[in-house]
Amino acid sequence: MASYEPLTQSSAVALAKRLRIFEEGAVLASEEIGHGKLNLVFRIFDEKSNRGIIIKQALPYAKVVGERWLLTLKRATIESNYLLRIAEYVPTLIPKIFYLDETLAIKIMEDFSHLQTYRKGLNEGKRYPSLSKHIGTYLAKTLFYTSDFGLEPLKKKLIMQSFSNPEQCKITEDLVFTHPFFDNETNKYEQELQDDVKKVWGDQSLKLEVAKLKRKFLTEADALLHGDFHTGSIFASETETKVIDPEFAFFGPMGFDIGQFIANLLLNMISKEDEQEHEYLYKHIEETWSVFSSTFTRLWQTASVEQYHNSQSYLDYVLKQTFEDAIGFAGCEIIRRTIGLVHVADLDEIQDNDRKISVKRQALTLGKLLIKERTEILEPRILRNYINETQYI
Ligand SMILES: Nc1ncnc2c1ncn2[C@@H]1O[C@H](COP(=O)(O)OP(=O)(O)O)[C@@H](O)[C@H]1O
Ligand SMILES: CSC[C@H]1O[C@H](OP(=O)(O)O)[C@H](O)[C@@H]1O
Secondary structure (H helix, E strand, O other): OOOOOOOOHHHHHHHHHHOOOOOOOOOEEEEEOOOOOOEEEEEEEEOOOOOEEEEEEEOOEEOOOEEEEEOOOOHHHHHHHHHHHHOOOOHHHOOOEEEEEOOOOEEEEEOOOOOEEHHHHHHOOOOOOOHHHHHHHHHHHHHHHOOOOOOOHHHHHHHHHOOOOHHHHHHHHHHOOOHHHOOOOOOOOOHHHHHHHHHHHHOHHHHHHHHHHHHHHHHOOOEEEOOOOOHHHEEEOOOOEEEOOOOOOEEEOOHHHHHHHHHHHHHHHHOOOOHHHHHHHHHHHHHHHHHHHHHHHHHHHHHOOOHHHHOHHHHHHHHHHHHHHHHHHHHHHHHHHHHOOOOOHHHHOOOOHHHHHHHHHHHHHHHHHHHHOOOOOOOHHHHHHHHHHHOOO
């Protein structure tokens, strides 16, 4: 058995040839397209037809920090297990997996390079008419079918064993729920934000609420989560939606994926000045939640294995709690993307520095409000008031 070593462009091509993925005699080319923080990603393609595959290999350290930050290679297997498991529920919304080598932490999967990440497209002002329907459906099906409502408890607990992902969870526990709320060396922010950041660190009532949300993340094994459900983990066009990169998958609180998605739409929204763009993004949030809750409700009524499924009040309680948690998690994600280790292009690439600082201040205020007032934000419509309230002139 080969021991781990990182692929190069030529060894990636050699692997594709050895596995006979392309036709005999095809002339293959390769490019490294990852530029990611944690993995190598190669596109290997037939020069004549331009048909390709993606080879993704986990690196044993975080490129974004350097070789001193070690990462588990097991995440390649977790990513593959997640995609294989949810292929039962949302086959058209994820890449097909063709091959996994656990020792080399390599996966080979379907190539989506005809699409663009949703984050990039939104930043370029593109529109995605099918996206909220696809994402609402994705979230409802993956969360329902892997929860105790969709799976017999014995089966669920067996499945949970293959999704123990403590090392990746620790990254989220630190980078989303802890470091941004303390004076930690991983935090990154502009000098102009120093006073605002100190206010975050000194806000004890905020920190109490973040601690409660972190506890949910640490302890609630509701359903199988993607675990890193931001707009850079979604490829899209006007008609297609594909979710990638579930290397943080684990059984966690149902509101977490929903919250990360909402947070990244809100980050995009506040980066834009045009009211129509805001309106468009509100609609996305509203429709995603509406598709999520109606699909979840339909599954609850038709496919539940839980004895209590006849109780409408119980369903109402589950949906209400999920939305409340999602809003709290969204607040944490917004704050960490503003002052934590890993930022988003939506804010960092605002050209005018004064505007960038002002938008980042708005992000911090918005994040704090979402966390502290999540019990009051009962539906997406109410989010509008909060955006207006936090707008800086
Ligand atoms: N299936 C795919 N098809 C096309 N490009 C992909 C695919 N998977 C990954 N990529 C490219 O590689 C980048 C990084 O991949 P990703 O899975 O997000 O890893 P990381 O966690 O290292 O960022 C993506 O943003 C995308 O540009
Ligand atoms: C050490 S980087 C951690 C950071 O990376 C992941 O982002 P991406 O999906 O862009 O690879 C994730 O959000 C983690 O918090």
